[in-house]
Amino acid sequence: MARKRRVHRGIERKKAIWGWIFVAPSLLFFSLFSFYPIANAFYTSLFKKDLLSLRPPKFVGIKQYTYLLTSPTFWNSVKATAIFTLGTFIPLVVFSLIFAAFIMSRKRFQKFFQMAYYSPAVLSSVVAAAIWLLILDPRGLANQFVNLLMNSPGVDHKWLASIGMVRFSTILVYFWKYVGYFTIIFIAGMASIPRSLHEAARIDGANSWQAFWRITFPLIKPTTLLVSVVAMIQCLKTFSTQYLFVQSGAPRGPIDVITLNIYYTAIRDHRIGRASAMSIILFAIMLFFTWLQLRVSKSEEVSYM
Amino acid sequence: MMTINIEKKKKPQSLIIDIFIWFFLIGFAIIILAPLAFMFTASLMPSSDVMRLPYPWIPKTFYWQNFWQAIRGNDGSFIYIRNIINSVIVAVSITLSTVFLAALTGYGLAKFPFKGRNVVFLLIMTTMMIPFEAIMIPLYLIVTSFGWQDSYTGLIVPFLTNAFGVFLMRQYLITFPDEVIDAARIDGASEFGIFWRIIMPNSMPAVATLAILTFRSQWDNLLWPLLVVQSEEMKTIPLYIIKFSSEKYTNEGAMMAVAVIASLPMFILFFTLSKYFLSGSAVFSSRKG
Structure with missing residues (x-):
């Protein structure tokens, strides 16, 4: 009996050792390339440190943060990011929900519509931005399409030139690229609702409008909240579209989102300390939304039992 | 009836x-x-x-x-071919290593009880909250201090695995039947042998989903190559597109030809493996665990 227990303990020990062996490479990786860099970013943000400069970094405490909080360029970036995020994620959630509900209501071509709506997400963001740069050209398709709809031949809507329009253009590109992606998430959420619920509602005489608002919508509320936060976090991280637009001559101010500002501050201006402080602020904002996401996804679980 | x-x-x-x-x-x-x-x-x-x-x-x-x-190319250097090869090398290496390491770690976390396992899992999950954009500057300094700038090592190493992959594999493997693993142990298979010959082949749906997600995000990666790459030879496709679009002699048709070439591999993958593309997005809506 005692021997048996000892053997058992031996197996447990062996398992524990193998567990550590399997986990160790990733743990080492994450320490080196995730934890150390974020700690380092925080540390660097307390210094005045310049890239390529031979002077040793000077400790400045929270001065980088106080500088940023009074800097109009930083607040402009916060504003640009907020406008982009709000302007993108709300239409993304609303339209992907509508698309998903409409696609699910079809008996035929469900697969076709899913593939069609999803296909822009297959492109890389740089390719997407490159296509739209030509479409938004003064001679491009965007002007032709809008002028056809509004019957205003020959008007240039300055998609890449005026402040409001260049903001709208980045939102348009992002919306176009990701709406299908979120549609698929909603479709997966809706597909997990048991059919029997809809059939029961049908028998009780509900039309599809009522069935959607009384059954589908309440049951996909967790998916909706999850999609909202995921979309929001993704929008906060946007970089490629804005970068390519600025590279192609669009004004930087209106679309100078925080990530773009970090890149330019660090790489063009060589101000590593200030860029790190901005990174930490971005991290704090995202941490808040991730925390929100965790809370939301925990409190909103649906059970069909 | x-x-x-x-x-x-x-x-x-x-x-x-x-x-x-x-x-x-x-x-x-x-x-x-x-x-x-x-x-x-x-x-x-x-x-x-x-x-x-x-x-x-x-x-x-x-x-x-x-x-x-x-x-x-506008200068007759055929550098785009080299840049495409770079993108393939980087994306394929990162995909292989991500899948391998994520599966290994996910298996360790799912099937091997050890002290501190939950802490390890939680630690790895917290890295999901660290956005790449917030650590890119320190990462850049680390990579340059190793002398890895402008090299495949520099492009690949910071992405060898990711927390989402570990999470995905752990969730998938937690329901894997213990009897199968124990039977293999009794038959004398080594622990690594079990992982390689039993766990990996039996988690193909999760592996395929993760592989496609990883490959696509690397094919799309702009920010990191923008930081570490300096020479034309080491550029990846997104960097070439940016360079090509800003050149004086680029005409619109050629620009779109570059875009088509850059997108073809993804479209081919999408049409042959659309199931895994769609399931990759759907992972978010699964609320297990």
């Missing part, structure tokens, strides 16, 4: 709604697909046609010179 015919005759009102939904879905499908159609058709037109009012949509003749210019 008697079947009850629930759908009686359709009322005219619901017929109108039905037609409206069809129009709505088809209309948006056309709008969403139009820029893609634009990319493909414009790549086959001389630039005078690409920018003509109104846009012709159907190429009159196939203007293959665009693709020749895209591959050759």
